[in-house]
Amino acid sequence: MIRAIFWDLDNTLLDFDVAEKEALTTDFREFGLGEFTDEMLSEYMVINRRRWQALERGEMEKQEVLEGRFREFFGLKGFDTSIAAAFNDRYQELLGETICFRDDSYELVKGLKGKYLQCMASNGTKKAQTGKLLNSGFDKLFDLCFISEEIGIEKPAVGFFDVALDEVDKWLEANEADIRGEYLGPVKPSEILMVGDSLTSDMRGANNAGLISCWYNPKGMVNDHGVTIDHEIKDLHEIAGILGRS
Numbered sequence: 001m002i003r004a005i006f007w008d009l010d011n012t013l014l015d016f017d018v019a020e021k022e023a024l025t026t027d028f029r030e031f032g033l034g035e036f037t038d039e040m041l042s043e044y045m046v047i048n049r050r051r052w053q054a055l056e057r058g059e060m061e062k063q064e065v066l067e068g069r070f071r072e073f074f075g076l077k078g079f080d081t082s083i084a085a086a087f088n089d090r091y092q093e094l095l096g097e098t099i100c101f102r103d104d105s106y107e108l109v110k111g112l113k114g115k116y117l118q119c120m121a122s123n124g125t126k127k128a129q130t131g132k133l134l135n136s137g138f139d140k141l142f143d144l145c146f147i148s149e150e151i152g153i154e155k156p157a158v159g160f161f162d163v164a165l166d167e168v169d170k171w172l173e174a175n176e177a178d179i180r181g182e183y184l185g186p187v188k189p190s191e192i193l194m195v196g197d198s199l200t201s202d203m204r205g206a207n208n209a210g211l212i213s214c215w216y217n218p219k220g221m222v223n224d225h226g227v228t229i230d231h232e233i234k235d236l237h238e239i240a241g242i243l244g245r246s
């Protein structure tokens with residue numbers, strides 16, 4: 001039985017790609033760097049992805065991802081690398097301002113409110129994710145929010161989920177009777193569905209912590225990371241079928 005849902009935010013409930021491009025374009029303009037081209041976006045994304053993956057493997061600190069990616073990118077393009085920290089600070093604010101929902105995600109989460117404990121489980125920064133929650137209205141729908149920057153541990157490390165499960169237990173003990181009619185006792189990891197687009201953070205994290213893994217894979221990518229996928233969906237609406245069968 002599924003008692004709780006952990007939702008990844010970026011590129012699962014919200015379209016991060018759209019927000020990323022818009023935020024970088026605005027940030028470039030504000031810092032007087034001129035036009036942010038599609039070619040620049042491609043180059044930046046390679047650097048960004050490589051650094052996030054190093055973070056997920058525990059090989060890099062968060063600030064070295066956030067500021068370091070811009071230092072590296074600005075160095076490559078011949079821009080002033082000393083503005084990387086300030087540029088990233090503003091970027092985190094701008095990310096929270098462009099909201100683009102995936103697959104009616106807002107209505108989906110709203111429809112499940114009061115039926116399941118719903119939590120955000122994100123590796124984003126506190127500043128950006130807080131802005132996204134407020135501007136999307138998800139802040140009023142999620143029962144609990146887990147942001148790696150606040151916990152101090154990133155997905156897929158099991159420590160992130162240990163902290164989250166403690167909070168889930170407390171929440172269920174206090175509230176499960178209201179939504180289900182009774183409290184079913186301490187939660188087991190196998191009673192939590194982790195929904196996310198990333199194999200290396202969300203699905204590996206679910207495997208590490210013993211959660212049910214639900215891979216949101218709208219582009220039909222290949223699972224080349226050796227992680228176990230319990231459910232694979234192309235559209236978030238398919239969640240209803242998984243919950244209905246549990």
Ligand SMILES: [Mg+2]
Pocket residue numbers: 008009010011012196197198
């Ligand atoms: Mg994601």
